[in-house]
Amino acid sequence: MKILAVNVGLPQKIQWQNKEIQTSIYKSPIKGPVMVNAENIEGDRQSDLNVHGGLDKAVYAYSFDTYPWWQRELKIDSLPYGSFGENLTLDALDESQVFVGDIFEVGDCQLEAVQPRVPCFKLGIKFGEQKIIQTFNDYHRCGVYFRVKQPGMIRAGDTMKLIGSETIKASMAELFQFIKDKGVTTKTRAAELAKIQSLNIKWRNKFIQISQSPD
Helix, strand or coil: CEEEEEEECCCEEEEECCEEEEECCCCEECCCCEEECCCCECCCCCCCCCCCCCHHHCEEEEEHHHHHHHHHHHCCCCCCCCCCCCCEEECCCCCCCCECCCEEEECCEEEEEEEECCCCHHHHHHHCCCCHHHHHHHHCCCCEEEEEEECEEECCCCECEEEECCCCCCEHHHHHHHHHCCCCCCHHHHHHHCCCCCCCHHHHHHHHHHHCCCC
């Protein structure tokens, strides 16, 4: 996977449904190297830390190979890098082939795949229609949230090299389907997933709960 663009944006206040809200969904590409810190990329900041950001959502990546599909779906001529609020626009990100705990070396830093993204209403604000949330979920191209294992500099053009992974495999696509299925999975699979060491604690607790639920 290759980085086509590194995108950042600071919180800004906008009017929506007669209310003032704050969002960081608007991101733009930056030139040259930039520092990736433990909780974000330099020049980027999340707005609502209750649902965005933090150590397990420090960097969000989305695949550029989805852009042509989105252009046809939304009936628009072009989409600039960062259109979906992603920090990293990658040339080709296959959510079925990126697994929880995969560690990628990119530039001077290391990023660890954590979980898929479930969009909130602010993506709908960005595109002027809330139905895009359902379209995003139906399309099943969710992107990946990463935690920063090792801070460092990155830039557009850097390649993400896989250098580590978990023994138990749980792809971003599988976790995203789990969300879409409203938490339905087998007790056996839930018990297996709960053993993934790098799994987000909320996910682990959920899988433990499912695995120990009465028949």
